[in-house]
Amino acid sequence: MKFDDRIHWDRGMMLNCFYLIDGWLVDTGALPRDMGKIMRLMKEAEIDKLEGIVLTHSHPDHAANARMISATEGVRIYGHKFDFIEERHWYCVNLAEYAEFHPLENYKHVDCDYRFPILGGAKVLHVPGHTRGSIAIEFEDDGIMITGDALQVKNGRLVKPPSLLNERDDSAEKSFNRLARIIQEKGYDTVLPGHRKPVHTYELS
DSSP: OBSSSSEEEEEOTTOBEEEEETTEEEOOOSSHHHHHHHHHHHHHTTOSSOOEEEOSOOOHHHHTTHHHHHHHHTOOEEEOHHHHTSSOSEEESOTTOTTOEEEOOSEEEOOTTOEEOSTTOEEEEEOOSSSTTOEEEEETTTTEEEEETSSEEETTEEEOOOGGGOSOHHHHHHHHHHHHHHHHHTTOOEEEESBSOOEEGGGOO
């Protein structure tokens, strides 16, 4: 689906979103059929080859297809080491079989202020809590914030992810408040959350 001229997106069965922006894929979905959706996004955006894969965190609904897409497209995966090296460098590749784990390959660690050459420039923010290595991606020149699951949109409001789904709920609340403050203070017009759908900030109550 096309959100605007910059952003193409779709979502999986858990309403988890993945985004295609300027040839970069942010999150990958969980199931094989999500890969088909990603291929359709590439066709819709007239992109023949991905530039890279960015994972906002290690939960399987966001990261499970990364290894396969990376191998197929021959591109690198980017994520935070706290999720993919130090503690979570093994991740589930099949939601129905939690015992089946595989190592993440062709991977590069990114941390605070790392910049991707996406649109006018995209900066990594480390936003722990939902997972220890959760990241958001800030497009300062384009007014876009990709939040992963560190911030969600529900009933027209920015909300913290549910406490039961957070590794550290106190940290999750701090990260949520930080992201909400940045979005408001910098007047960003687009929020791309990890679930449901992207929104323009003028739609929020």
